[in-house]
Amino acid sequence: MTGFAGPGQEADPISKFWSDMMTSMGAASMPKPPTQEELLKQMRRAFFDAWAAKCDEFMRSEAFLAMMKQSMESSLAFREKTNAFLKRSLGDAQMPSRDDTDSILIALRSLQEKMLDKLDVLTERVAALESSSGKASSTTKGKKS
């Protein structure tokens, strides 16, 4: 016989299955309402997501790109003026400026490149000579044998 269990009795398997199923179905259809803390976190997430989306949209806009370009140009102009001023001041004080060290660096690099190119040519020539002398010696050995 099936039926609800009385006090002190264990529910039979079918009743237990039925009541468990109905409980879980009910719970699924009515999710637990969020607590105030969860609600606040959800609201904050939505708020930040909207903020981030708007920022992204703005940072792609022509207005922002023009602003970014303008600020970079101002900063570069200031830097260029500072560089020019320092170069002139250091030149007047007969001290080397960064431009002077840069020109030495460029000269050194060009010298380094020339030397490396020469070395590459020499390496190729040595390799060619080695291979031709190797061939020659193997031919001589072949003839001797």
Added chain:
Amino acid sequence: MTTTTDASAAPFPMMPWMLTPADMQRQWEVFCSKVTAMPKVLEVAKKVRVGITPSETVFRRDTLQLHHHLSDNAQVYDTPLVCVFALINRPYILDLKPGKSVIAHFVDGGFDTYKIDWGVPSHAQRYLNMKDYIEGYLGDVIDHVRERTGADKVNLLGYCMGGTMSTMFTALHPEKIKNLILMAAPVDWSNKDHLLARWTEPDVFDVDRLIDAYGNAPADMLQGSFALLKPVSTMVEKYINFYENMENEKFLEDYFAMETWLNDNIPVAGEMFREFVKFCMQQNRLIEGRLTIGERTVDLKQITCPVLNLMAEHDHLVPCGQSAPLEGAVGSTDYEAVRFPAGHIGLAVGSKANRELWPMANDWLAERSNKL
């Protein structure tokens, strides 16, 4: 007539987000607990350590150092692995802390592992260009490792810009590379929808003028630009998360390790930065086969070794669209691409990546390596 008033009722309708006096009391208690946690926070910040796998420096060239990672485990595979990080930021992100280390996965897996630290370029190195880095430094490192280990070829793992450089090197010297692993490595900049691609377009960003004025690309500018890509996340949410987790020691350790790395920016050698921005980002020469390094053209079809291309689905610096086109560009028949649900940094240090992605990458490399 008498009226009764419910003392518990609010004088105005309560909305769900409004704080009751009890909530305010609780918030005050939380705030007090945060204040009392401050000494602990400072203690954790002081003892933060990054770069955990023991290593020795085996090769130096100018500012470059090659670290050989040491392990108690026996070496299992014959081909060494060389990890190449970007020129921006420091390479210890690949070996941040226990449980968050790409290097440790390979070292523990039995690979003889090396990592390149490019160092901080001085003003005297402003003229170092792509040829110096790819054919010079990277080529010297690969030759040194081959000579040191007696291996004909090495495995190469490149992260971000280091991945792009590794791709270029493999295309130029396919005979020296056995397997190529790429992590969030951009190769195709044709899609201009991405925010960073938009900001670096020639009409917006004058890279020539920047490098002429500054010499090297300034670290602060690079860091500021990357932070500005996700301003709400990097400038607001990060600090709220920190406040909410101030009492969690595990969170603090991760937070300070990441912050140490994020704020450890370095400048990029001027000519290298100029060439990378102009030739790759603005003119998209690499994927189109128009990029020359020295006198040689970088032909990606020359890459015939096995390639594992790891991409991060939520990457805000290198979207998958910049890495995925490699598949059609290389000549490899053994090519595998993985899109992992992580961000640019999460691909290396994320818990899920360290749990799932890196053991898989380790297996991929092991399958294609010979045992000693």
